[in-house]
Amino acid sequence: MSGGSGLEAKNGPMAFIDKDMIAAEPRISEAMPGDFLALLKPSVMSLVVFTAFVGMAIAPVTPNMFVALVSIVAIAVGAGASGALNMWYDADIDAVMGRTAKRPIPSGRVTREQALAFGLILSAFSVMTLGLAANWLAAAMLAFTIFFYAVVYTMWLKRWTPQNIVIGGAAGAFPPMIGWTAATGQIGIESVVLFAIIFLWTPPHFWALALFKSGDYARAGIPMMPNVAGEASTRRQIFAYSVLVAISGVLPAFMGFASWGYGAVAAALGAGFVWYALGVLRMDDADRAMKPAKALFGYSLLYLFSIFALLLVDRVVVQVIG
Amino acid sequence: MSAMADNKPELVELTDTQRKAQRRRSIAIALALVAFIVVIYVLTIVRMGPAILERAL
Incomplete structure (x- = not known):
């Protein structure tokens, strides 16, 4: 490890980076709540909230206002959780890209383990809450979206094929569909x-x-x-x-x-x-x-x-x- | 006494920054838990409506 975040590709351009290079030594966390909020990718969440809300608003069935609000928050938290899981897995490549180097993990404010636990816990709670608030079809779609973004896109497609964002784009396209399903109970x-x-x-x-x-x-x-x-x-x-x-x-x-x-x-x-x-x-x-x-x-x-x-x-x- | 002193566990002294961060995280977790409980409570009433009161005592 070199100074600062100290994370660089080992073998020059296009080389894959050793994930073990990310700091893993036990230490006492200095992470503030805002650092965990940053793991949720708030700017992406705002787009998810907006598109899910539109999906729900133009559906032929109008849900109870409180149920609608809780459903939107659950979808947003689920999207945020998948963002945290993405940052957990991609901490090595985030560290070498100017656009992402200041994220909580590469900058050393949050450990990878903390991000993983945070992402998993929020995933479980968001899916469960959407199921209880709206219906279990919408909850299953949210669970699939988190899985698709964190596993199919982040772990598999992103580092493997130039079609990564073509196929992975489905994860970002699901929120209005989930909003619609939360309101109507069907696709x-x-x-x-x-x-x-x-x-x-x-x-x-x-x-x-x-x-x-x-x-x-x-x-x-x-x-x-x-x-x-x-x-x-x-x-x-x-x-x-x-x-x-x-x-x-x-x-x-x-x-x-x-x-x-x-x-x-x-x-x-x-x-x-x-x-x-x-x-x-x-x-x-x-x-x-x-x-x-x-x-x-x-x-x-x-x-x-x-x-x-x-x-x-x-x-x-x-x-x-x- | 000296044996007891030898067995004294090593304690980590938190820095001010660590203590402050820990306190803020604890408050955030507490607030999130309270909010979650309130949401589930209200959701139960909204979803079940008056039927929530129609149970055997």
């Missing part, structure tokens, strides 16, 4: 459309980030698409997925669970997504500033928030008018 085709929007949105969002952070991912040994298939191939795939995102965004109007007003705005937002992706597609190989990729990354966040906010507003307007 509706409408909730599958909400799932599809986030699922298809994930690759262009993360590959845009991977384009301008490819050095970080290479140092950590993560086979992201630009590092494996090259930047040109990644740009083409970003464009293809962006077209699919734009199409999926208008599906709620075509399937009748959102108005044509929603459909028009969603189509305009989708056209914007494709426009930004076109900028990435046209990006020069020598372009190291990668402004189009950074612009697409920013726009993708705005797009997802806008689509779900629109669905919510659309439902409220339709209920008030109708």
Whole structure:
């Protein structure tokens, strides 16, 4: 171990890192509650809360307000727990990436064992609470989502294949589906459309980030698409997925669970997504500033928030008018 | 007496930072537990409604 977090890839770029390099010596914890809160990835949790809430709000069944509130909190805590388990397993690669080096484990504020225990306990409590509050189908879906993110994505896909975030994106796409199921007790085709929007949105969002952070991912040994298939191939795939995102965004109007007003705005937002992706597609190989990729990354966040906010507003307007 | 003194267990003296962190973690755990108990209590009443009172005494 070298000074500070002292965690570096042993054999240069793309080398896998020995997990035992993470500090494991017994010590008395100085972790504050805020450090444990950081393990839950609050920014990801906020998106989960929002999308799960929209899934629940546009469902044809309106649950009791208290049950709805507890269900949303349980889904959020479950998502946070999977984030803690992700940080437990990925502490070695988090330490060598600028974006993640200040997380609680690589910075030495929380031990890996503490993060593991915290993640497991919160997983169990969140699933049990959702089952008691809403129904056991929703609870089973939450349990599967935690398993999918912590085991399938984090332990298996992330370090193995450049399709990691394509398949792993399902974990982030489940929350609105769980929200819908918590309200109705069943999986509706409408909730599958909400799932599809986030699922298809994930690759262009993360590959845009991977384009301008490819050095970080290479140092950590993560086979992201630009590092494996090259930047040109990644740009083409970003464009293809962006077209699919734009199409999926208008599906709620075509399937009748959102108005044509929603459909028009969603189509305009989708056209914007494709426009930004076109900028990435046209990006020069020598372009190291990668402004189009950074612009697409920013726009993708705005797009997802806008689509779900629109669905919510659309439902409220339709209920008030109708 | 000297034998007893020899068997005295080694105690770890917490630093101020460690003591403060431990206290804050304890308070956070206590608050989380109380919140969880209240949630389950209210949830039971909401889910079961008046039926919660219809039981054999």
